[in-house]
Amino acid sequence: MEALWFTIVAGMLAVYVVLDGFDFGAGFLHLVVARTDAERRSVLAAIGPVWDGNEVWLIAGGGALFMAFPGAYAVGFSGFYLPLMLLLWVLILRGLSIELRNHVDNPLWAAFWDATFALGSTLIAIVLGAALGNVLRGVPLDGSGTFHVALFDSFWPSPRSGVLDVYTVLVGVFTLLALGGHGGLYLAMKTDERVHARSMRAARLLWVCAGVLFPLVTWATTRVAPELPGTAAHRPLVWVLLALQAASVAMLVAGLVRGNATLGFAGSAGTLFTLLGIGAAARWPVLLRSNLAPSFSLDAFAAATTHHGLRVALSWTLVGLPLACGYFVFVARAFRGKVRLDTPPHPAGDAPGRSASP
Template identity: 45%
Template sequence: MEMAWFVIVTVMLAMYVVLDGFDFGVGMVYPFVAHTEADRQTVRASIGPVWNANEVWLIAAGGVLFFAYPKAYAAGFSGFYLALILVLWLLIFRGLALELREQVDHVLWRQAWDTAFTTSSVLLAVVFGTALGNLIRGVPLNRDGYFFVPLWTDFQPGAAPGILDWFTMLLGLSCTVILAFHGANYLVMKTEGLLYQRTVSAARILGWMSAGYTVLTVIAVPLVQPSLALNFSRNPVVYLAPLIGVIALGYSLYFRIRGRDTSAFLASSVFIFLMLVSVMFGMYPNILVSTTDQALSLTVYNAATDSYGLTAGISWFVGGFLLILTYQIYLYSQFWGKTRADDAH
């Protein structure tokens, strides 16, 4: 059951990044493609019905992690406490920016919340990418299963790393560019006219940048965490996930050039989903890797709750998962298609 719950956590986190990731991306390209007030209203309306629902996956993933792997949850939340507080505040400011902008009809008020929307979107992508880099590289776990990581040390991965080093910063930048590309692909599906043309141009540039950062990341990961590459060599079939993911990125670029908007968005979704799955299964059975002593790493076995709880929890999870999935399918079916400036949700 430990592996089953690892798969569940992985899928839910990947779903969150794919769905809320395009919200972040829309926020990042917002000031570059929306030149008029009508454009800005259209961009915000494109994610207005869905951004709240997309965040449900983050809450659900956190709940599942707490239930299935309480030791890993406790260690992660303790060690990354400041980073998690930053994420909370950024999510709050992003939500406020979307909800409060239209409450006062004044140019400075609107500009302030537009800035908050873009800034919070960029920083969330950077923080989540940096967090992924920390998970891959590992943290200095002690014998009690806890750790403390300073903001930075010498910017080199090692036994006593900081939150920021060249590798985690690379992951932060990669995540930012890839999610900006993903968001631009989504926005292309929702817009028309000059706004559409500007977004297409942005998506093409971001697509090639995403390909470049993906190459750098693929080279860097086995250098920083050789055990991940070793796991892949032990299970060659796992290579299919990153291989199909990279192919999906290529197809997303191809579809973008050919003007097949929906296909480009779906392909970038597959790319992000499979690359995250690849990382998680490359780390398996580790959840938190120790940089001081591999024997101190938290795994799906030593961090899991008891077997009875894992077995009993499956039935509750299936019901909740199907409920969320059904609601989101209905939501997207209702708001599919182009968005206009006068759409308000």
């Protein structure tokens, strides 16, 4: 039961990164691929129907972690309290920028909210990558089962490193590049003319940069967590995910080369999902790795609630998960096709645009 819930939590968080990742990437590219007011409204219209729904998966993942592994939830959220609060405020500010941008006609305010949207999206992508880096690297979890990390301490990885060190920043930059490429493909799929062309060029550039950086990230991961390669090699699921990742990367490359945004986006989503899945499978059953001593690490068996609690939580999940998936499918179908902006510019309170069905 613990393994099943580990898979559910990891899967929900991976789905969140894939889904919310493309609108973070779109925000990162917002000021680059969209240069006029109409073009920037088209970017916001592309993510407008889905961005808030995508964030439901973060709430679901956090809720699943709380239900299944309350020990890990308590230790992790208290130890990462400061960075989590900063992430929460950046998410709020980014959400405000999307909504308020649609309610102002003043060019100065529009420029301010555009910049806020781009900056907030960039910071969130980096922070998500740094969070993944912390999970892979480990935290100073001591014998009492608690830890605390500052934002900065030693910039070189050490048992007392803060949230940000050279390794976690490296993972954060890689995440920004990958999500930027992911978002570029989404915008290329949803827009046309100049925004489409710029988004496709940006996606190619960012994915090439991510591909160049990936071997360095992999090497650095083996340095901060030397046990991971050996553990991963003995997990059959890792090999299955590697095969799926190879197929996803092939789709991504084919889409980028042919200029097929839909194929490239599907490959991009598969690449991100399998990459996160490989990391989770290699880490099982450890939820929080201690870089002070392996015996201090918190695993799924120690952090899990009772078997009765896991069964009750599973029954609710079997009801809620299909509803969430059904909602996503409904929204995707309702807003399929290219974005079509209303003209003249929408009045306050209206949506920034809508997708045209093919």
